[in-house]
Amino acid sequence: MTETSAVRLFRHGPSGTEKPGATAQDGRHLDVSGFGEDYGESFFAADGPVRLAAWLRAHAAECPAVDAGARFGAPIVRPSKIVCVGLNYRAHAHETGAAIPSEPILFMKATTALCGPNDDLVLPRSSMKTDWEVELAVIIGRRAKYVPQSQAMSHVAGFALHNDYSEREFQLERGGQWDKGKGCDSFAPLGPYLVSPEQVDCSRLELWLEVNGQRQQHGNTSDMIFGVAELVSYVSQFMTLLPGDVISTGTPSGVGLSQNPPRYLREGDVVRLGIEGLGTSTQRVVAPV
Helix, strand or coil: CCHHHCCEEEEECCCCCCEEEEECCCCCEEECHHHCCCCCHHHHHCCHHHHHHHHHHHHHHHCCECCCCCCEECCCCCCCCEEEEECCEHHHHHHHCCCCCCCCEEEEECHHHEECCCCCEECCCCCCCEECCEEEEEEECCCECCCCHHHHHHHEEEEEEEECCEEHHHHHCCCCCHHHHCCCCCCEEECCCEECHHHCCCCCCEEEEEECCEEEEEEEHHHECCCHHHHHHHHHCCCCECCCCEEECCCCCCCHHHCCCCCCCCCCCEEEEEECCCEEEEEEEECCC
């Protein structure tokens, strides 16, 4: 990616009918539907952020402003996969009593879990142990297969804020397989923005999470065991990463599971989280439909 791609992308509108948006240089939120592409695989594969940034410099004055109260969707169209990394912060591994991993621990999150950054968190039926995890998400910009670590960052389109919600009973007590506790609907609020790599230093970003106004997590990506470039390279050894795919890079200490006694989310709770340079999001916890 180059300086010409330095733009923050978002998507706005009702769920299922979101439109593409971008921030102007003066910070205004603009509808860029006139560009003619949404933020999916083909957009990223064809160097979409660079092309959009160039188009926006010529057409920003023609773009309608997005209403201040508009709903934000996830900043990307549903990807082919969401790959997550477990126990990737030293302090989080320590609080769980786990050894520092010698290789990244990978699991998958269902793409149907993807939702907007401020959408409600819908508790799964029979859930008693739904937990929070603020994470830095990496959005893939170019097809990646057997990528060396030295070239990995050239395959990154940008970064986003992600909350890797987890139902701990489903994850740990229902067959010992993590995916069941990770892929429930609304368990992957992403955004509000996709921010290009040159706008943030992914190796030292502050990240935090609050429940009902009380700080639960506060960490820095400098505590990651495996950095972004290493993760992109590593995952690409096992599966082909397509443009628009997501790698969620793990969470710092402070999850509900590790508290004494453990603390889990209940209907009416409000979760707020943020990452330096990537924005904030808020989810209200609601009962299952």
